[in-house]
Amino acid sequence: MQRTLKQRLTPYGFVLPAILLLLIFSLIPIVIALVISFTGLDITGLGDWSQIKFVGFNNFTQLFKDPVFIQSVLNTVYYVVIGVPLVVFLSLTIAILINFGQNKFFSFLRLVFYTPSITNTVAVAVVWTYMYNPNMGLINSMLSKIGISGLQWLNDPSTAKISLIILAVWKAIGLNMLIFLAALQGIPPSLYEAAELDGASWWQRTMHITIPSLSFSIFFVTVTTLIGWFQFFDEPFIMTKGGPLNSTNSVALFVYQNGFQNSNFGYAAAGSFIMFAAIIVATLIQFKIQRRQQGK
Template identity: 50%
Template sequence: MKPSLAPYAFVAPALLLLLTFGVLPILVAVPVSLTDLNLAGLADWSRIGFVGLDNYRRLFADPGFWQALANTGIFALLGVPAVIVVSFVAALLLHRSENRFFRALRAFYFVPAVTAIVAVSLVWGYLYNTQFGLLNHLLSVAGLPPARWLGDPVLVKLSVVFVAVWRGTGLNIIIFLAALKAIPQEYLEAAELDGASGTRKIFSIVIPLLRFAFLFVAVTTVIGWLQFFDEPFVLTKGGPLGESTSMSLFLYQEGFSAGEFGYAGAGTLVLFLIIAGVTLPQVRARRTDADR
């Protein structure tokens, strides 16, 4: 009996989108990064010159690149653990009850994930406003001086990360809830009969059984934060003085604002290699653990 083609038909649209918008741009970036392609080159291909590895030498000598790379690392170190922990804790709390209130609360937590980033930026821009923002108003009520949420080099990182964590937890909460639903209740009931506390059940049963869910959330979250773009772009444009410029925003500024497509292509490949170097060991470790 021949295998059915139905599964491949269902997978084909997603695979086509992945190849078109994921793999193809990377393949195009390889030759582009070896040229001096700019706006003039797009208009007249005869103006495109081969520069070899000059774009990479220039990239590694650019202080802006290293600043953006350091900012991205800080964003990831702050954001990834926060998203995973907040999502898991919220999922545990929402999983405890099935009444209407908690079902509505699940939808409420998911709203930021589907809200347009422009609308989000407008709301948080007003909240962070130095003169008449709600947050500084609360500080004044408490007798504290106003804070420059988007103007201070340290606070701007925390402010941008907070908005991104707020937006990023909704989808991961749904993933953890689905994984929690799949845990056999017999394990939890047996542990309860043995006198295990709620905390013990979470650390000894729930978390070990959710290893794959944690891996999936961790990998996707790391990739998302290494490609961090929306919040810095709409809230700060990378300011002040580049303190909130991420790698993706740096590449956007060099490629689309400055028109240096060859230079931006080199940076794109470097970012791709960083993402691959961070995520592939996690997937390989999961495979090794599953084979045992």
């Protein structure tokens, strides 16, 4: 029996609101930003569109001659290379250890590790800024108790990036831990029982049952974490403003500085599209690695 036109259109009606929201708040702004990246749009162009000049690829070529942008790219790569593996590894490790216990103490640990993820980033960053204070901060005070001289955490280019990474990793662990916990609880207990009967140790069960069973969850957490670190913004913006000497500046912060502080919107849009392209490439690489691991 042939379906009527109404029956065929009904599924599209359900997804239409989501498509409209995606179109209005995501796809159309991306296209507009792409057009702006080929112009010299600034504050005068917002008031008088006739002042907007088409500059072609000039914004993109200038970006790769800009030492501040190059430094921001290198900083972002540093954040991604250090931050993403740390978040994935620590989240997975904590999830496995918490899942190992069943009493109320381990349930309380879930709350302890998850709380930073739902805490306001601005409030957390302000608190950690005081903790990193070289003269009266909690961290240097604790180090002095055990005979270690304090560090210039946010004032020294050699330690500033690491300081921000420590905070960002601490804040990101909780949500990813819950994702891993949900996946762990979906693994059939019979697999562990069979392995235990065969004499497999806890480490062998973890490496040959737990980790392979979490392959999709690890892939999902890696991709979302990767995208988040490419867009690393809140911590350097609040705590260091990109300093000292641009040592903590990220591409996202660079885009903000040029777009909203210097009103150089075309230049900022070009920078944002380079970051967008980098995220797409990194995500596609992750998808390719995932397919290869699955033998597809």
